[in-house]
Amino acid sequence: MSQPESAVADAQAGGRSGQEPLAKLAERYGLRRAIARPRFPVYMRQLWERRHFVLTYATSRNVSKYSNSALGQLWQVLTPLLNAGIYYVMFGLILGGKGNIENYPAFLITGMFVFTFTQRTVTAGAKSISGNLSMIRALHFPRATLPLAYTIQELQQLAISMGVLGVIVVATGEFPTWYWLMIPVVLLLQTMFNVGAALVIARLGASMRDLNQLLPFITRTWLYASGVFFAIHDKVVNGAGLPEWVATAMYLNPAASFIEWMREILIKSYNPDFGHHPPTMVWASCVFWAVFALGFGFWYFWRAEERYGRG
Amino acid sequence: MAELTKELSKVKGEEPAVPGKDVRVHPNPELATKGPLDAPTGTPTVIVDDLHIVYRVYGAASESEKGNAVNALTRILKRQGRPQMKEVHAVKGVTFVAYHGDAIGIVGRNGSGKSTLLRAIAGLLPPHSGAVYTDGQPSLLGVNAALMRELTGERNIVLGCYAMGMTPSEVREKYQEIVDFSGIDEFVQLPMSTYSSGMGARLRFAISSAKTHDVLLIDEALATGDREFRKKSEQRIRQIRESAGTVFLVAHDLRVIEQTCNRVIWLHKGKIKMDGDPKEVLAAYTKG
Numbered sequence: 248m249s250q251p252e253s254a255v256a257d258a259q260a261g262g263r264s265g266q267e268p269l270a271k272l273a274e275r276y277g278l279r280r281a282i283a284r285p286r287f288p289v290y291m292r293q294l295w296e297r298r299h300f301v302l303t304y305a306t307s308r309n310v311s312k313y314s315n316s317a318l319g320q321l322w323q324v325l326t327p328l329l330n331a332g333i334y335y336v337m338f339g340l341i342l343g344g345k346g347n348i349e350n351y352p353a354f355l356i357t358g359m360f361v362f363t364f365t366q367r368t369v370t371a372g373a374k375s376i377s378g379n380l381s382m383i384r385a386l387h388f389p390r391a392t393l394p395l396a397y398t399i400q401e402l403q404q405l406a407i408s409m410g411v412l413g414v415i416v417v418a419t420g421e422f423p424t425w426y427w428l429m430i431p432v433v434l435l436l437q438t439m440f441n442v443g444a445a446l447v448i449a450r451l452g453a454s455m456r457d458l459n460q461l462l463p464f465i466t467r468t469w470l471y472a473s474g475v476f477f478a479i480h481d482k483v484v485n486g487a488g489l490p491e492w493v494a495t496a497m498y499l500n501p502a503a504s505f506i507e508w509m510r511e512i513l514i515k516s517y518n519p520d521f522g523h524h525p526p527t528m529v530w531a532s533c534v535f536w537a538v539f540a541l542g543f544g545f546w547y548f549w550r551a552e553e554r555y556g557r558g
Numbered sequence: 559m560a561e562l563t564k565e566l567s568k569v570k571g572e573e574p575a576v577p578g579k580d581v582r583v584h585p586n587p588e589l590a591t592k593g594p595l596d597a598p599t600g601t602p603t604v605i606v607d608d609l610h611i612v613y614r615v616y617g618a619a620s621e622s623e624k625g626n627a628v629n630a631l632t633r634i635l636k637r638q639g640r641p642q643m644k645e646v647h648a649v650k651g652v653t654f655v656a657y658h659g660d661a662i663g664i665v666g667r668n669g670s671g672k673s674t675l676l677r678a679i680a681g682l683l684p685p686h687s688g689a690v691y692t693d694g695q696p697s698l699l700g701v702n703a704a705l706m707r708e709l710t711g712e713r714n715i716v717l718g719c720y721a722m723g724m725t726p727s728e729v730r731e732k733y734q735e736i737v738d739f740s741g742i743d744e745f746v747q748l749p750m751s752t753y754s755s756g757m758g759a760r761l762r763f764a765i766s767s768a769k770t771h772d773v774l775l776i777d778e779a780l781a782t783g784d785r786e787f788r789k790k791s792e793q794r795i796r797q798i799r800e801s802a803g804t805v806f807l808v809a810h811d812l813r814v815i816e817q818t819c820n821r822v823i824w825l826h827k828g829k830i831k832m833d834g835d836p837k838e839v840l841a842a843y844t845k846g
Contacts, residue, residue, distance in 0.1 A: 268607075269605050269607040269608075269653070269655070269691075270607060270689065270691070272602065272605060272655070273602070273605045273607075273689075273691035276601060276602050276693070277693070278602065278603070278604075278605055278691035278692055278693050279691060279692065279693075280681075280689055280690065280691055280692075281678070281679060281680065281681035281689075281690040281691065281692045281696065282678075282681040282682075282683075282684050282685070282690070283681075296723060297720070297721075297723065299720045299725070299726055299729075300717070300720035300721050300723075303713075303716055303717050303720050304717060304720075304721075307706060307709055307713055307717055308706075310709065310713075311706055311708035311709050314708050314709075314749070315708075382721075383682070384677055384682050384683060385682065385698065386682075386698075386721050386722065387680070387681065387682065387695065387697070387722075387723075388721055388722075388723065553684050554684050556677075556682050556683050556684055
């Protein structure tokens, strides 16, 4: 990235004037550079060929994560449950963030679980390259499998969280409707977005070591900007007196969009017009972010493929 | 970075390590024909062209940095960059051509850049300058292919095979072979963190050698395990070599190199000090 260009050019030209350069010799015998970035379609095909590795690696990480605790895999259910309990006591009972939201526990926990999925994926993705340097320096594989595996791992966790979420939402008085069939669609879009975000942050994290220290602050700001604890429009426009477009901008941020859509699906009393935004705006935002992040993420990550081993 | 540039030019200014030698000509044509492998056919399989490798190491303490926050702040204010990030110039302008049928031993003291060179040939470490050209995909057969210590040997075998790009049916096919070869028997059901270092090395070697290779790079693989496993792995390497075009072998055991190689490269402080007939090079190496 910041190589001294003159020295590089100098080093390549030096030494062998008047002879056939070795690069030519290599070309004559059809030898290829040992470290070269494959073309993008080839790269995507290689990634597809490693799908078993991605799945096995994700599952293995999930298994090993709890292998030292006595309760073992039970923590996969306990963690989201305990989180939900804390958030409810803190924001629902003590701080009284309820406002005029009808089913606040469901509102809060839906927001929290959806946001946690993206937050954890981004945090894990930032370490996916720097945490696996020894593996990268020992084996050949498309590096994008690592952030991809980390996202799949979080998706597996989410599947359990969603089960917990479903039970809680029903317990608070909601009843499953036909709309619930849309849940996988939202999760698919969110996963697409998360993969893209993990890829981008993985490349950034590979070269910027300070990112890991900074990331908790970024995700916390994002958490507050996504209306996990409160209704955005209610607090921003009615409460703080800010102009309408601020609320709209906040609704258009990917995390808020996914949260809003999930709330619309799960909570019958949650009125889409509550935040004075049409549901189509949220849907369009979700689709846009999913497609954009996925496409950009793969392209951006692929551009530095041959540099990840350097650390 | 400025320092590095200075160093690079300094390196170039020094005498070439093997003076007056044309890298295109096999350094050891006579012995090559008598070597343990087929005679080199004159087709190059690996070309290393003035290769420089610079590692970045984080967390290394330097003189001025004693890890306190005030120092760190003054450093940032003075725009001195990050001293914790140290650049290690591990390979300094290595050039050679390897031919089909070559079995090349690489010797040198610890830290002379042997493993780094192998990793660069395998395409795992990007060169700072210069280039490596290879025929097909070289495979590094190391003892330190990272596997997950908390997981059972069984899962590690599957994971390692997938990482090398095998399909599920290939993995099923090879699984028993890997277990048998590694000789870890019932330990395969236990997490790798409970293995002795020899057992872990055996399993890693068994996994990485389960695939066929074009250009084979072996890093200290023979130095691990007990005598029985050593015999087994030497046999396995011979097997692989028969199908491989070119073999590189890094080992501290000079007997192994003398027995298996038809050419030896002596690396010293990141540069080639000698390249040629195993007997000559090894004699010079043991002397000084």
